[in-house]
Amino acid sequence: MIKLKSLGEKLRWYLTNLPVVTTVLFVAIIVCYxxxxxxxxxxxxLCVQPHMIMTGQVSRLIKYVIHHKNVKNLLLSLASLAIFGTVAERQAGSIRYLFLMTIFAILSASLTVFFSILLGFSSHYSSLMYSCPALGLTPALFGIIVLVFKNSPMKKSVILFVMLPNVAIPWLLLISSQVILQDTTFISNLSGCIVGSLYVCSLRGIITLPSVLVKYVDNIFKKIFKYIPIVKYIPGSSPMLPQYHLEKDQPELNGIQHQPFRVPDDCPVPISEDSVPKYKVDKLLEMGFSKEESVVALTAANNNVDQAVSILTNKQIGSQATVLQMKGN
Incomplete structure (x- = not known):
């Protein structure tokens, strides 16, 4: 009974705190289909065709995101959005997430075209020049999946009761999608994984939105979405995409190596209480932590209670971190 109640609370929080960009994309691709x-x-x-790109139709590098070949491809995009898109948007903030989705979509399609042209020199793969390799949002979402697991505070995650290193999970999902669905375009999804990997390894500091622009957009849309129920605008100027710094000789717990999160002491960090589930905040309150500390720690830990407790007990939160939009006050 307790588990059913907890599941109901989780589902209710999820359905009443839908990130706006993910929700709009979810509805849009269904309508377009x-x-x-x-x-x-x-x-x-609409699809990406290498020979069409070579003739100057570069708009196909972004138009293809609304094209899904069949129901199975559509369901793959929808499931990826619901599972990983919501997590990524809460990590990065709505405006940064939209920016990343756009960049990943364009770069994934460009890399797909490059691979198709490269393989097209072989007579065996010459048909790739005239194929429709990119399938909707899936390539960009594979890049997002790489980003989600890279930014996880845990080095490993449990998938189907098996503990796996986070770095390997996106590639296993790539192979699994190809084996299960069969008619997905492997080259496009592979390009998405490669783009995501390149971004987290080297491009993150180059391809980014200026902080001033993010704060400006946040200030506008936070006011607008304050009066809109269900969907939430996630501020991108708060540390929703934490930088985890690996330290030497860290202790391991059950074979999982933790990476500490630190909110700097020298700058205030505004965080919305709406970004974390209330029932998880209540759990930390029962342990004796303050409401503000609980919200900040859960934000840093991607809503993982155990990791939040570790952050709080190790005092890894800057003293000037603040929580905005506190309800009931």
Whole structure:
């Protein structure tokens, strides 16, 4: 009974705190797919075709995101959005997440075209020049999946009761999607994983939104979405995409190596209470932590209670971290 109550609380929080960008994308690709069926659009109208890109139709590098070949491809995008898109948006903030999705979509398609042209020199793979390799949002979402697991405070995660290193999970999901769905385009999804890996390894400091712009957009949309129920705008100027710094000789717990999160003491960090589930805050309050500390720690730990407790007990939060929009005050 307790588990059912906890599950109900989680589901209720999830359905009443839907990140706005993920929600809009979720609805948009369903609507676009229905329009495609109703008007009998052919695949070649929107999809990425290398020979079309070479003739100057570069707009296909972004238009393809609304094209899903069949129901299985559509469901793969929707499931990835619901599971990983919501996590990524809460980590990065809505405006940064939209920026990353756009960049990942364009770079994934560009890399797909590059691979297709490269393989097209071989007579065996010459058909790739005229194929429709990129399938909707899936390539960009594979890049997002790489980012989500890279920014996890845990070095390993449990997938189907098996403990796996986070760095390997996106690639296992890539292979699994190909084996299970079979008609997914491997080259496009592979490009998405490669783009995500390049971003977290070297491009993060180069391809980014200016902090001034992020704060400006945050100030505008926080006021707008303050009066809109269910969907939430996640501020990108708060540390929703924490930088984890690996330290030497860290203790391991059950074979899992933790990476500490630190909010600097020299700058205030505004965090919205709406970004964390209330029932998890209540758990930390029962342990004797303050409400403000609990919200900051849960934000740093991606809503993982155990990791939040570790952050609080090790005093890894700066003294000037503040929580905004405190309800009931």
């Amino acid at each position: 229905k329009i495609k069926l109703a008007r009998h659009f052919t695949d070649v109208i």
